[in-house]
Amino acid sequence: MGASDFANLPHIGESVRRKEDYRFLTGAGQYTDDIVLANMAQCYFVRSPHAHAKIRSINKTAALAAPGVIGILDGQDVAADKINGLPCGWLITSTDGEPMKEPPHPILALDKVRYVGDHVAMVVAETLEQARNAAEMVEVDYEPLAAVVDVRDAQAKGAPAAHDIAPDNHCYKWAIGDKGEVDKAFVGAAHVTKIDLVNNRLAPNPMEPRAAIGHYNRAGDDYTLYVANQNPHVERLLMTAFVMGLPEHKVRVIAPDVGGGFGAKIFLYAEDVCLTWASKKLNRPIKWNCDRSEAFLCDAHGRDHVSHAELAMDKDGKFLAFRVHTDANMGAYLSTFAPAVPTILYATLLAGQYKTPQVYVEVDAWFTNTSPVDAYRGAGRPEATYLLERIVSRAAWEMGVSQDEIRRRNFITEFPYQTPVALQYDTGDFIACMDKSQELADVKGLEARKAESKAKGLLRGVGYSSYIEACGLAPSNVAGALGARAGLFECGEVRVHPTGSVTVFTGSHSHGQGHETTFAQVVAARLGLSPDQVDIVHGDTGRVPFGMGTYGSRSISVGGAAIMRALDKIEAKAKKIAAHLMEASDADIDFAGGEFKVKGTDKMVTFGQVALTAYVPHNYPLDKLEPGLNETAFYDPTNFTFPAGTYICEVEVDPATGVVRVDRFTAVDDFGTIINPMVVEGQVHGGVVQGIGQALMEHCVYDRETGQLVTGSYMDYTMPRADDFPNITIGHVCTPCTTNPLGTKGCGEAGAIGSPPAVINAVLDALAPLGVKDLDMPASPNRVWAAIQQAKA
Structure with a gap:
């Protein structure tokens, strides 16, 4: 069929x-926390208060004598039982042919802690309150060390090293494209637009925090792990084959109802292994629930790129070449899929919807004393789209053409299309997406709405974003050649x-x-x-x-x-x-x-x-x-699927306070065949909200001196709420995918990919009359106000 x-x-x-x-x-x-097993104990983790420190000693004597305590395990116990560290599921080879630096990632720290929240010990007791109380009695003698948290600081000469294996904090250098041809194109360019951007670090914050229950069955000498996870078979494979050395048939992983993931629940985490291992060692089922404060510290974060990009054009604004350098923050350890995010999932999307003849991308990845960074909704595609769509809009302003016109001049119109960065798009209709988005957004009425805003003392701006993403990682043989350590x-x-x-x-x-x-x-x-x-x-x-x-x-x-x-x-x-x-x-x-x-x-x-x-x-x-x-x-798919679309955002900015209000948002997507329009609309709404959240409010901030996470709670990390948004206008164009029997393309991440640049481009469009030319996410009131004051100076 x-x-x-x-x-x-x-x-x-x-x-x-x-x-x-x-x-x-x-x-x-039935979520993981709803599961209650007979004789089940509770676990609480002792976590490092330091971003970087040596562990001189751990004294558990008083804690072991505390009421209800069943056992306390630390890195020495892990080493004695020969439990391996967490594996990385993707190998990146550097441009010099050497494999990436891959330091050990112990499930409980043995000699050092490398970020605030790093796992030091697990306390198991009859109740959670008893485990928490005993954890406070565990005496850890730390020798604090200098830490580095910003990716720009990590590469400085003499910066503190997170790992001995990487004394300069460098994990890998990776590149794609023809640098020589790109450089030639720039020599003959009529105009070059340049941009420097930071893609801010995010905390995933699914509604249900992570949770796990480890259960060892002596009768069958087997284990069951109940866990809030997005891929239970991968969890089992990594844990059995690489960490605990167990036959797979002896471990059953059950992921019941899961309250959101956004990528944060893809990975094999230390807690999952600890509970499975300890359930046999202590002969008790053991439950752990991550509280929200722990989640901010120890869930894998997303994004955190610092990039420089240059776009070469001819006199008519046609793209000739695009070159990018990105420094990507890996955090303290390599999480399960982390190396793939700023490389395979990022650089290969930097052709976007445009027939740019040459693209060259170079990525340097760095270790820092922060929570590991891995896939978060979109995983590399939002980072690519943000960089590309920001520079395209800036190029339009510099060339004196509209945001839509510069895109139309450069859209790919014939398919299949081979990009200069590996991917081949099978089908699409980018012009139709633009046309429908402009129609639904009522672009013709923009000037009248600008006049209404001006009468209220407000500035109105419009921002465009034309995204494309690669979904359904494929095929396995190609992914394997690019570093994947599993089939897809x-x-x-x-x-x-x-x-x-x-x-x-x-x-x-x-x-x-x-x-x-x-x-x-x-x-x-x-x-x-x-x-x-x-x-x-x-x-x-x-x-x-x-x-x-x-x-x-x-x-x-x-x-x-x-x-x-x-x-x-x-x-x-x-x-x-x-x-x-x-x-x-x-x-x-x-x-x-x-x-x-x-x-x-x-x-x-x-x-x-x-x-x-x-x-x-x-x-x-x-x-x-x-x-x-x-x-x-x-x-096993023969190619990615390539959803695409154009998003248009209108904002009002109060120049007196810097407050940005999203007044209108239009999202037109091509998802191929749509099975259930209501479900798709919900996915787009959720993604757009997360993308606007990144653009205007969300930001993980570490203190650059101490390495402490400053935004470690909802008091400091601003999450989007329902009243922050207008009704989102949704539209669809359909060009069925040609490489799967349903004709479908992915829809779950599109909203988070296309929306951040649309929002920031709209803010910059609004602020252009005041002389503001650049602004990094999040465009919080303080940042917007400061940019206005700086432009006035």
């Missing part, structure tokens, strides 16, 4: 209400029951995306069922075949495609059964709308009849077919 046929099936494109919402809205969801396929198993209802087991995982509904729509559409007849199972390595989880907007395009492959097998076998029942050849059987028909006749049997026959094989071709109707398929 082709993508165009699939898009026309019943249930596809329908806003079916989410099946899972009833249990969530009525409090019947997905698995789907379809079990048809005797009554004709269906259970689907998927290696993808839902943490808010609505898989239980959209995957059911896909299966129901193919088999002619109601979505209520389809049950979706995920998040349990004991029930689901090996899968790679959810990240990179891959679920429907990769996970859904695997299910489609399994459905192809189901349909092929079912046609044989139907042919036998109707005494025909299976080549003469058509299947549509849940009915099998013999071509050119009125003979027909239903899908339910075939299903029953498969399990009650009284009239069955047993000499040719096995009973049953279960099939499994793996899908």
Whole structure:
């Protein structure tokens, strides 16, 4: 079945209400913290108060004698049991051919702590209060050392070194593109636009903080880890094969309902291993719940780039070449996918929607005494889009053309299109996205709205952002050549029951995306069922075949495609059964709308009849077919999918206070085939809100002298709220993806990718009459006001 046929099936494109919402809205969801095991103990971690320090000694005597304490484990215990450190899942090779510096990442610090919040010891007690009280009694003798937290400071000569293996704090240097050709293009350029940008560090802050329960079963000598995680099979693989040295069949990882992830729950964390290991050592199930203060300190952060970019153009504003240098902050350790974010997932998107003939990108990655930095909603794509769309708008202003016109002059219009930075776009219609966005944004009425704002003493500006992203990391062989230490396929198993209802087991995982509904729509559409007849199972390595989880907007395009492959097998076998029942050849059987028909006749049997026959094989071709109707398929995509769109933001700025108000926001996206418009709209809304949050308010700040996280709570780290936003206008253009059977493209990260540059470009457009030419995120009132005062000086 082709993508165009699939898009026309019943249930596809329908806003079916989410099946899972009833249990969530009525409090019947089961999250990790809802799980209570017999004889379960509680854990609390002793964390470093220093950004960098030697551990001289740890005295646990008083804490061990505290009420309710079961055990206290530290780095010495880890070393004695030969538990390895956390692995990094992506290897980057430097431009000199040497592998990246990959320092050990112990689950409990042994000799040094390297960031505030680093794991020092775990205290296990009967109750959480007892564990917390005992943790305060653990006496750690630290020798504080100088720390470095800013990526610009990390590369300075004589800067404190986070690791002996990297005395200059340098992790790797990586590059892509033809530097020589780029340099030549700049020589003949009529105009060059330059920009220096900081992409601010973010704390992910999912609604449900991380949580885990480690449970060792002596009877079977096996383990179960309940964990709020986005990819349980990867968690199990990393923990068993690389850290604990256990056979995979001895460990079951269950990720029940998960209250948001945004990338922060992809990774294997130290706490997960600690609880699994300690549950055997102490012979008790052990639960740990991350509180919000801990989450700020120890969840992997996102972004944190410092970049310089230059765009060369001819006299008409046509792009000739683009060159970029980025310094990327890795934090204190290499988190699971961290090296891929500022390289493969960032630099390869810097062609954007534009037919720039030459692009060269160079990335230096650095260690600092901060929380590790890894994938956060968009993972590299927001960083690329922000840099590119900021410099494109600046180039427009410098060349004296409008933001939309400079984009139109340079849009790619013929597909497939090979970019100069590895990726090949299969399809798209960037002009249509721009046209629809301008129509929905009522750009023609902008001047009248500017006049209304001016009458109130306010400044109004408009900002454009035309993004493209690569979703569904693929294919495995290419990813492997680029450093991935795992495959990037997905698995789907379809079990048809005797009554004709269906259970689907998927290696993808839902943490808010609505898989239980959209995957059911896909299966129901193919088999002619109601979505209520389809049950979706995920998040349990004991029930689901090996899968790679959810990240990179891959679920429907990769996970859904695997299910489609399994459905192809189901349909092929079912046609044989139907042919036998109707005494025909299976080549003469058509299947549509849940009915099998013999071509050119009125003979027909239903899908339910075939299903029953498969399990009650009284009239069955047993000499040719096995009973049953279960099939499994793996899908390894041949290319990324490439969602794209144009976002237009209008803001009002109060020059007296620096307050920015988003007045209008329009998002037009091309997601290919859309399964459920309501779910997609919700994903776009959520992403746009996170992107505006980064643009205007969110920012992780470390004290550059002490390494303390200054923004360690909601009192200091500003999160966006509902009344910070207008109604978001949503529109769609559809060019179906040509490389998967559904024609779908990812939608989960688009809003967070396209919105930050649209917002900042709008703010700068508003401030242009005052002489403000540059501003880094977040555009908080204080920063905007200060920029205005500086421009006046």
